[in-house]
Amino acid sequence: MTKSIDVELVNIQKKFGPNVVVDSFNLQIEQGECVSFLGPSGCGKTTTLNMIAGFLEPDQGDLLIKGKRMNGVPSNKRELGMVFQTYSLFPHMTIFENVAYGLKLRKVAKVEITRRVNAILELVKLPHVAERYPKQLSGGQRQRIAIARALVTEPSLLLLDEPLSNLDAKLREELRDELKRLQQEIGITTIFVTHDQEEALYLSNRIVVLDHGKVEQIGTPWDIYNRPASEFVHTFIGKSNRMQGMVEETKGDTLLLRTDAGFTLLADRRDGSFGNGEKVTIYVRPEKIGLNTEEVVMDGINQVKGTVKQTSFLGAYTECEVEVGLYSITVRIQTVQQMIQFSQGQSVYLDWKPEDIFVFTGKGQGQ
Incomplete structure (x- = not known):
């Protein structure tokens, strides 16, 4: 009705x-x-x-x-x-x-x-x-x-x-x-x-x-x-990690991106038109990032190695600041799921899914 x-x-x-x-x-x-x-x-x-x-x-x-x-x-x-x-x-x-x-x-x-x-x-x-x-x-x-x-x-x-x-x-x-x-x-x-x-x-x-x-x-x-x-x-809505990069290749419904820090990411295209070589801004939310002490088999896509700078216990979740080349990336882990205690200076691996990456052009239009 x-x-x-x-x-x-x-x-x-x-x-x-x-x-x-x-x-x-x-x-x-x-x-x-x-x-x-x-x-x-x-x-x-x-x-x-x-x-x-x-x-x-x-x-x-x-x-x-x-x-x-x-x-x-x-x-x-x-x-x-x-x-x-x-x-x-x-x-x-x-x-x-x-x-x-x-x-x-x-x-x-x-x-x-x-x-x-x-x-x-x-x-x-x-x-x-x-x-x-x-x-x-x-x-x-x-x-x-x-x-x-x-x-x-x-x-x-x-x-x-x-x-x-x-x-x-x-x-x-x-x-x-x-x-x-x-x-x-x-x-x-x-x-x-x-x-x-x-x-x-x-x-x-x-x-x-x-x-x-x-x-x-x-x-x-x-x-x-x-x-x-x-x-x-x-x-404006929620917290997000921001990176700069460029479109290396468009592959149908996906974009292959290279960040200014030198690592590559695969992102779902969603809406929007992107050209090869186009400069873009890349976002991924802290709660969408996986944090592991060992490399996960992901064919080298959407996985980077970093170093823990600091951790902050915030009750229901813990935030880790991880240094990855040019960037300091925030990762948010639910405390009840955190089986490993991460410490400053520890080497870790970050990973995230293509659908959790947001890409915007210089005009602010996204995919």
């Missing part, structure tokens, strides 16, 4: 003076979907969110919510809830009063206000704080109350503008889990703005990667991580 489209952006553009901060933004968001806008500071993600919220007007294009054109419609007429970086709770009001505030503005009956506020406090697992004041809550609790306040009016769309950025690492993780539970339980269409790739990968049905106001790629978390459309997307 095809879901309805809750939000649609059609050729949206926004300028501040001569600067185009959002350019030709096209997107459809289905009912119940969680979509993240992901990118570095200044990429246009918050500006786009503010246009959807009605705080800014697009200079060009159409914005539709549930099929209705929203250009020029004020924010309070758009049936949406919004959560900001800061909690924005009224310090002189109790938590119950804070959550009830939007309902009172809508002149909802007192009995119904009490029912809905109590229900939403139960949903965010904070019914016991109703009579407390914001200063009596932790940062994580205050942000959950801000989410409750956004949801209590039963909006058709939830907008989240980096709501976890002011929390410490442990609280971020806890509230991230809570957000995912709430979004799935309620089934509300959600747009989540973040510069944190892990948050986007964890929470989203789809991710929109932005850079300098342009959409670089729209896809599922799996697609964004494993099938990046550009060099920017690949380097």
